[in-house]
Amino acid sequence: MPKPTHPSLPIVQTLDALSSVPGVAAAVRESRAALATSVDEVIARLASWSADFAAGSASATVKAVRSDWTQYLAWCDTAGHSPLPASVLQLEAFLVDAIDRGRKRATVDRYLYTVGLVHIAAGLPSPSKDPDWAVKWKKLTRRLKTTGGHVRKQAAELDMAGVTAILATLGDSPRDLRDAALLSIASDTLCRESELVAIEMAHLHLNRRRNTWALHVPFSRTNQDGESPDYRFVSHETLARVRAWQGVAGITEGPLFRPIGGRPKLTGDAFPALLPQEVARIFRRRARAAGLEGAAAISGHSARIGSANDLAEHGATSTQIQQAGGWKTERMVSYYTRRSCAGENAMAYLRRAKDLKPTDRSQSDVEPIDR
DSSP states (O other): OOOOOOOOOOOOGGGGGGEEEEEEHHHHHHHHHTTTTTTHHHHHHHHHHHHHHHHHHHHHHHEEEEEEHHHHHHHHHHHHOOOOSOHHHHHHHHHHHHHHOOOOOHHHHHHHHHHHHHHHTOOOOOGGTTHHHHHHHHHHHHHHHTTTTTSSSOOOOOOOHHHHHHHHTTTHHHHHHHHHHHHHHHHHHOOOOOTTTTOOOGEEEEEEEEEEOOOOOOTTTTBSOSEEEEEEEEEEHHHHHHHHHHHHHTOOBBBSSSSOOSSSSOTTOOOOOHHHHHHHHHHHHHHHHTOTGGGGGTTTTTHHHHHHHHHTTTTTOOHHHHHTTSSHHHHHHHHHHHHHHHHSSSSHHHHHHHHHHHEEEEEEEEGOOOO
16 A cells, blocks of 8 residues: 655745744743754754654644644735734734634634744744743633533534434445445444544454454554554444445454445555545435434444433443543543533432432331330
8 A cells, every 4th residue: 555645834934934933032032042043943843743743643633733823824915914923912813813703712722833833843932832822822712612612512412313214215326335334343443433434354353262353443543653553443233334345345353334337446455445535525425314303413434422312321430431432631531521421420429319219108008106
């Protein structure tokens, strides 16, 4: 298979005008000695860093940073500011503009991260590390609350009942068999869409002692270097669907989930794989066909969210759900399962305990009071 290509991160190409901006060297000389001391050094650092960042990061991360940096540059051009170095007031003004244009908290967080990331990579003091930034950020988060931008938009859930309903509508055509295998393995493994399209035949493993199957996820958003072994459960029903798709498609190696028609197939030993965004389209189309409520809000992560809630409602702990879905911390598990867990909080236990108390005992059952 050909060596995968990495998306470029054209940071330096966007800063041609930086050489004409006065005062950059003077500004950075006031900081630590480790910081850049000239425009040439800034450019050199960014050229080296952008190449390494693009080669060492997931394509989705590179795409997000590139998009965010483009947004920041466009604002700087309109506002008449040099992008580097940015002051605390400049960063605040950029984020205020983003909030007023309706950007949500997740996007604002990303903008903040990207601007700070490029500053540090350039050897310049990041405005987000300035002591005055904490109070500015509090002001910005309050502004987000007043505009409703602090509310995160969560994808619709595709739980076990929804998956079962979709599977019941699928037949034995190649496309149906592929989508049944994709949906079923997404529900079992809680894989993200980028992880689903990266599945290869060699990633499926049989534990002969227990007669169980597992999917090895070599790389993920939380395991980008592949150093932490990550295995996910695969049911026998899911494996049967995988084998059915594998047989009709003639797949013996390489990516498991491939396009049918549409994009031209590659030649040689290379095999085409679905693109991550195609997973969401498949899930949405199948959910609509099955008549599921909220099908328009289905995303490539909906089966992941649905399975997490299925686990929560069946008594799994946050740690168990975290391990099942490959989350790095329990915080995101709590976020995705907060509605399911509402029925299992302390108040729910109190009310159930109250309901279990005997309230309909007859007078004859009551012990007489010894006077």
